[in-house]
Every structure is written in structure tokens, then in C-alpha cells.
Amino acid sequence: MIAAPYLLYLGNVNDEVGIKTSRGLAVFRPDECVGEFRHDGCELTLGLPRMGFAEAVAAGARTLVLGIANAGGKLGAELVADAQTAIEAGLDVASGLHHRLRDEPALVEAAARHGRQLHDVRDPRPDISVGNGKPRAGRRLLTVGTDCSVGKMYATLCLEKGMRARGMKADFRATGQTGILIAGGGVPLDAVIADFISGAIEQLSPARDADGWDLIEGQGSLFHPSFAGVSTGLLHGAQPDAILLCHDPVRPHMRGLPHYAMPGLEETLEANLRVARLTNPGVRAVGIALNTSKLSSAEAHRMCGETSDALGLPCVDPFSMGVDPIIDWINQCFEPSSRAAMPSL
Amino acid sequence: MIAAPYLLYLGNVNDEVGIKTSRGLAVFRPDECVGEFRHDGCELTLGLPRMGFAEAVAAGARTLVLGIANAGGKLGAELVADAQTAIEAGLDVASGLHHRLRDEPALVEAAARHGRQLHDVRDPRPDISVGNGKPRAGRRLLTVGTDCSVGKMYATLCLEKGMRARGMKADFRATGQTGILIAGGGVPLDAVIADFISGAIEQLSPARDADGWDLIEGQGSLFHPSFAGVSTGLLHGAQPDAILLCHDPVRPHMRGLPHYAMPGLEETLEANLRVARLTNPGVRAVGIALNTSKLSSAEAHRMCGETSDALGLPCVDPFSMGVDPIIDWINQCFEPSSRAAMPSL
Structure with missing residues (x-):
């Protein structure tokens, strides 16, 4: 389970569609979102208080949600650096990007050192079967x-x-x-x-x-x-x-x-x-x-x-x-x- | 690279479509296939000499190809046991099934102990991008x-x-x-x-x-x-x-x-x-x-x-x-x- 409440990441994204995950959480789980993190270059907002990582922790945030999307779902260097800083400030990190947090040694190491969790939401269950196309009730x-x-x-x-x-x-x-x-x-x-x-x-x-x-x-x-x-x-x-x-x-x-x-x-x-x-x-x-x-x-x-x-x-x-x-x-x-x-x- | 020549595995499969990988190799790479391995319960043949693992090694085979298919691509207990015996007899093992050889500890251990290779042909390249649909030459x-x-x-x-x-x-x-x-x-x-x-x-x-x-x-x-x-x-x-x-x-x-x-x-x-x-x-x-x-x-x-x-x-x-x-x-x-x-x- 991902620990709420969340700090929502916007980073440097300036494409409204690119922040749809962060916005979706702000809209449909407003009670669980304490703030948004964005760099000075980001001109978008979710209407939440803008916070740094330490500030968010002080406000009760427990997880930084990397709620941004890009074609192919790569983690950039800036995103990794931000996630590492967040971990060091005391936050868990959750990501829905294709490129997994667990595949970034710097993040794995930081999480281990600070006792924080990494959540890769895009990991499917391991027990999926081939579809059979049989009609089912409902x-x-x-x-x-x-x-x-x-x-x-x-x-x-x-x-x-x-x-x-x-x-x-x-x-x-x-x-x-x-x-x-x-x-x-x-x-x-x-x-x-x-x-x-x-x-x-x-x-x-x-x-x-x-x-x-x-x-x-x-x-x-x-x-x-x-x-x-x-x-x-x-x-x-x-x-x-x-x-x-x-x-x-x-x-x-x-x-x-x-x-x-x-x-x-x-x-x-x-x-x-x-x-x-x-x-x-x-x-x-x-x-x-x-x-x-x-x-x-x-x-x-x-x-x-x-x-x-x-x-x-x-x-x-x-x-x-x-x-x-x-x-x-x-x-x-x-x-x-x-x-x-x-x-x- | 997978070392030829091959011993082709039929196991206990009695569904002609289920052995299509083994048959495809026998048909399109006849010079690289020295024999077929099948249990007594298997009534199919590729027309190659039936061999045990040691016999195949003696005939020059270097790799056992698990050329069978089944919905979902699971490795069964019998298949794992056969692959382990083949490794112990001196063969590498190649598989095209979804379920990976490298995820079977018994096979990984046997391969390490006997200095043999495991080849999971179904591992895609790690550098695939999202398609862009742009027309290309040719x-x-x-x-x-x-x-x-x-x-x-x-x-x-x-x-x-x-x-x-x-x-x-x-x-x-x-x-x-x-x-x-x-x-x-x-x-x-x-x-x-x-x-x-x-x-x-x-x-x-x-x-x-x-x-x-x-x-x-x-x-x-x-x-x-x-x-x-x-x-x-x-x-x-x-x-x-x-x-x-x-x-x-x-x-x-x-x-x-x-x-x-x-x-x-x-x-x-x-x-x-x-x-x-x-x-x-x-x-x-x-x-x-x-x-x-x-x-x-x-x-x-x-x-x-x-x-x-x-x-x-x-x-x-x-x-x-x-x-x-x-x-x-x-x-x-x-x-x-x-x-x-x-x-x-």
C-alpha cells in the first residue's frame, strides 16, 4: 500500500497532458494531496500549495507521487535527482512510469539508507493468464x-x-x-x-x-x-x-x-x-x-x-x-x- | 549465439501444432539438427534419429532446443527435469517459452555447475521505443x-x-x-x-x-x-x-x-x-x-x-x-x- 497523504510532482513539465496523473489525484483524491512540487520553469499548477520536500514532510506528506507522463515513460536525470532528494527528506516515492524506480541504483540505495519505500505502480501482477474470450456474468x-x-x-x-x-x-x-x-x-x-x-x-x-x-x-x-x-x-x-x-x-x-x-x-x-x-x-x-x-x-x-x-x-x-x-x-x-x-x- | 548442432525436444507433446518450433528447425535448418528427444508417450516424430541426451552429445549435439509451444508458455515439472538432465549430460539449453529458463533455480544452478549456457530466445532487446508510425523507405x-x-x-x-x-x-x-x-x-x-x-x-x-x-x-x-x-x-x-x-x-x-x-x-x-x-x-x-x-x-x-x-x-x-x-x-x-x-x- 502507498502511504498517503501525497506530494504531487510537476517538476519542469509544461505540457498539461504530461501532468495528468498528478492532476487526476488532485481532482479525485483531494483529501489525500497536501501540495505540489514544481521547479521555477514549470508554469502549471494543480491549485495546491507549492512545497519543497522538507516542507511537505512537515505538512504531513508521506509519499512523493511522480505523476507525470511522457512517451516511452523514461526517467530523466532531473527526475532521478529530485526523487533522491525527496527520499533524503523523508518521503517514499511512487511512480507510474515505464522506467522503474527499482532500476535506478541511486534511488534503491537512498531508499535503503533512509528506510523509505519505492512504489512502481506499473508492475503488473505476475499471475496473468492468456485471455480465453469466454462470456462471463455481469x-x-x-x-x-x-x-x-x-x-x-x-x-x-x-x-x-x-x-x-x-x-x-x-x-x-x-x-x-x-x-x-x-x-x-x-x-x-x-x-x-x-x-x-x-x-x-x-x-x-x-x-x-x-x-x-x-x-x-x-x-x-x-x-x-x-x-x-x-x-x-x-x-x-x-x-x-x-x-x-x-x-x-x-x-x-x-x-x-x-x-x-x-x-x-x-x-x-x-x-x-x-x-x-x-x-x-x-x-x-x-x-x-x-x-x-x-x-x-x-x-x-x-x-x-x-x-x-x-x-x-x-x-x-x-x-x-x-x-x-x-x-x-x-x-x-x-x-x-x-x-x-x-x-x- | 546459440551453439549448433541441435537436439530437438518433443517431450511428451502429442499435438502437432505444439511441436511447431522443433519442426520448423528440422525443416529449415536440417543440417544443424542431429536428432530428436521424445518420451515413450510421444507419438510424433520429426523424422530425425531418436536420441537420449548422452547419445546426442556423442553425436555432436551442443544445444537442446525446447521447441514446443503451449498456451501461456509455462515450463512444466517434466520439462524442467528433462532440461536439467540434458545440462548434466553436457548440453546447453535454448527455449522460446514465455516462462524463462533463468527463472528456474534448478536449471540456473545446474548450468553454472556444468559450465553450460541457458538461452531464453523470448527476451526482447531492452532498447525498443514506442512506435511513431512515420513512413519509411523500402x-x-x-x-x-x-x-x-x-x-x-x-x-x-x-x-x-x-x-x-x-x-x-x-x-x-x-x-x-x-x-x-x-x-x-x-x-x-x-x-x-x-x-x-x-x-x-x-x-x-x-x-x-x-x-x-x-x-x-x-x-x-x-x-x-x-x-x-x-x-x-x-x-x-x-x-x-x-x-x-x-x-x-x-x-x-x-x-x-x-x-x-x-x-x-x-x-x-x-x-x-x-x-x-x-x-x-x-x-x-x-x-x-x-x-x-x-x-x-x-x-x-x-x-x-x-x-x-x-x-x-x-x-x-x-x-x-x-x-x-x-x-x-x-x-x-x-x-x-x-x-x-x-x-x-
Whole structure:
């Protein structure tokens, strides 16, 4: 277990998407975050008090969370130096990067010397099996996206909150480092060995005999040339009854790849439904989640309305507008008596 | 480097597909295989002399190749005991299974005591990057399949042999353990971390400035619920100009999954072309390779003819009939002057 409360690391990152892990914790676990650490070159903030390591320890922080992301997940020299300083100040360190803390001798040695813990959140369980594609009990919803980092985790967590507020049973199933830190468990899917992608999701979301929903956090995009294999295995392992499509309407091109255009929403829905049908022929789309954080409220509502009309599905920004229309639609689609009568996309 | 010649392990396996690594070596590296090791319960043979370990050492063997496959790639107790006995008799041991020899203390200790080597062929290079999807120079062909283990490696190797026999430049690029043992290098794709699948293939088949073809060994199937993520990343990383569809016409259901029916050939071609277009919009199908080893010659030729007529592409069993019609078609499709005139599937 990772000891809370946390000091959230921003370092020198100046890319909003690059600090999504730190921000996710600040948003969904506000009570467990005492401050943020950033260098003078960092112009971003989570709205938490800015603190040095000693100051954070004095304020009660027990773990520095390296909540930043970069393609490939390497630890840079600055990050290692900062982590070492944090350890010396009395903090544990948790990281969701591919490159492991335990592979940095300086950190291993410092942690041993100061009696601190290193947590590599991206280490998958050792007992994952190859997926078998067998149908299993219970309802599952998977968030899918036009791209990486378009709001799949936020949408999934907002849906859990909204469903629970209505007394429905719903459980967030985390597949990325931020989600795992928030949920307290899950599978770091992008760190799983390629042959076991779908098996890892079958393990994460096994037969669900109680009613209610497993809400599975999506990863990547079928249209991202770097990560579509992960998204494909995730779709097959999840066997979703429902998919919720997530999109960032101001994203200019596929993340990290200026030479790749964003796919259309309808094209993305169709591709995901086509792939998902292999393991669940009854899969259906239940809504669109737009990340409208960079739009005015008027623009955001207009865009959601137009998208809803164009695709015949509820469309909201789950974070700013709530998820009620999507939950209503899910309950209509999957209420046993009316299920057969629902149109399918 | 793995020391030849080899003793090929069959153990107690009685599933023809389960010994495909041993058989692949016997077929494509006959000069380096001195014998086969099998227990009395094994009713299969590679046509090599049956030998015990000491006998194999006396015949010149230097490495026992654990050329068997099973879902998940676990090492069983019998396999470990046999490998230990082989080491004690004076053999190195090479394995392509997921479960590593180096993770078996008994084998590590025996190898150290007897001065023998353990080779885990499924250890990927440590320097693989995330794929970037950028177009790169040169022609690439990828074999794809309706299922796992339908003859993709055989088809790719036969194509290399056929192209070279005509004086064309062509290089087999291995993505599985058998292929790597045959080629002397490659990437064990199913052992790569999920985020790096396409990047591993970009590394395996970089820009090719000389003319000729990289012939990339396919893996899995877009229609196999356990492994489609691997196949998807492979398609995106390979950026194939050409795909060759491989199929076993007597396979009753998806390998290991009696609850999954085989997909149709046309459906499989369409799905692969659709996925491949993300990184190479000009991709085209150049033929069908049928594994007709369980059919009579008359049946095999009739089936190839019918398949060719139905799909409008050359269709052969590459192993028993050669690959000339496919090479002819490739040369027509990709000869610069006539390229634009070719119909696309």
C-alpha cells in the first residue's frame, strides 16, 4: 500500500497532458494531496500549495507521487535527482512510469539508507493468464477514445460517481497508473506483456454475479499507430456490453504524432463496435463524452447538442455537465424488459 | 549465439501444432539438427534419429532446443527435469517459452555447475521505443492469418527462398521464437511490453534503402480473442505494402478456443487491410497461402483454384506448390511502371 497523504510532482513539465496523473489525484483524491512540487520553469499548477520536500514532510506528506507522463515513460536525470532528494527528506516515492524506480541504483540505495519505500505502480501482477474470450456474468462498460489522453479515465470515474449517486452498483476498474493510484488497485495495462493484454482485463473484471456495472477505464485508441494493439486487446478482454466514446474536440492531431490526423467520431464508434463484437456480439454504444475544458460553456453545450443529434446518442462533458443523460440511456438500453426494443447503433 | 548442432525436444507433446518450433528447425535448418528427444508417450516424430541426451552429445549435439509451444508458455515439472538432465549430460539449453529458463533455480544452478549456457530466445532487446508510425523507405510484406499457427512463418520463409531463387533481394524478419532460431535474430513479439508492440516492428524492419523486400513474419490473428492486440500492433508497425493471407482450411475452430469459429477469408482480408491502412494507406493483398498438409494433392489444388477464383488473388500452398504465382503477382503490382494500373482489393 502507498502511504498517503501525497506530494504531487510537476517538476519542469509544461505540457498539461504530461501532468495528468498528478492532476487526476488532485481532482479525485483531494483529501489525500497536501501540495505540489514544481521547479521555477514549470508554469502549471494543480491549485495546491507549492512545497519543497522538507516542507511537505512537515505538512504531513508521506509519499512523493511522480505523476507525470511522457512517451516511452523514461526517467530523466532531473527526475532521478529530485526523487533522491525527496527520499533524503523523508518521503517514499511512487511512480507510474515505464522506467522503474527499482532500476535506478541511486534511488534503491537512498531508499535503503533512509528506510523509505519505492512504489512502481506499473508492475503488473505476475499471475496473468492468456485471455480465453469466454462470456462471463455481469454488465461491463468500457470507455474508448479517438486518441490517447482525451478523458477516458475522467469519464469513467464521473460515471461511477453518477451511478453510485443514484444507488446503482458500479465499480471503476483501473487500467492506467493514475487510475490505479485513485482506485487503490487495477492493472497497468501498457506494462503487461503483449500476449496477455486481453487476459489481464479478464482478470481485472471477472464474472460479476451481483447486479450493477464494472466500468473499465479505456486506454489509447484504435487509431493511434503506437498503441492500437493495447486498445484492441482491451476491447476483447473487456467484452463490453456498452462502450462510451471519449473525445477532445480541440485536439489538433493524434497525441505525439503531428503526421496523423484525428479520426471522426462515427468512424471511431464503428471501428470499436466492430472489434468489440468478436467477444460480445451484443455490444452497443451508449454515449459520447467530450472534454470541453478549453471551450466556453455556450460552445460546449452547442457542441454536445450537435454531436448528440449527429450520432443519435447522449453527449455530455462528464466533468462539467454530469453524466445523467448517459445513465438514463444506459438504464433504458439495459433494462431487461425494454432491452430488445432499443435501436442499436 | 546459440551453439549448433541441435537436439530437438518433443517431450511428451502429442499435438502437432505444439511441436511447431522443433519442426520448423528440422525443416529449415536440417543440417544443424542431429536428432530428436521424445518420451515413450510421444507419438510424433520429426523424422530425425531418436536420441537420449548422452547419445546426442556423442553425436555432436551442443544445444537442446525446447521447441514446443503451449498456451501461456509455462515450463512444466517434466520439462524442467528433462532440461536439467540434458545440462548434466553436457548440453546447453535454448527455449522460446514465455516462462524463462533463468527463472528456474534448478536449471540456473545446474548450468553454472556444468559450465553450460541457458538461452531464453523470448527476451526482447531492452532498447525498443514506442512506435511513431512515420513512413519509411523500402517495401514490406507481412503475412497475416485467420488464426494462430496456420503457416505464417512457413509462408514467409518459402517466399524468401522463392524470391532469392529469382535473384530478388528479400529478407525474412522473424517475430516468433522459431523464426528467431532459424533467422539468427528477430524480435519475440509476444514477449514485448504492450506499449511497444508497433515500435518493436519499426525497429525490426527499419528504413530499407536497398531495393527488395522485408518479409515480416506475422503473429496471431485479428480474430483471435487472446492475441488480436499483438496482430494489430504488428500491422501498424510493419506498415506493409503487401499482405499475404495464411489459412489452414481444416482448422475446426480458433486455436485453443472451441467456442470461437474461424473467420472467412474475405472477412479476414478486409479487416487486415482496414487496420493496415492506418499506417500505410496503399496496402494491398497479394495472395493467399493455404496449409494443405492434411489434404490430398487433388483436393489441395482444387481448393487453391477455387480460393483464387473467389478472391481474385493467387492462392498456393507455399510449402508443397511453391510461391511462383504470388511472386509473379507481387512483381506485377509493385513494378513501378504498372503499379497504378493494378486493381486493388
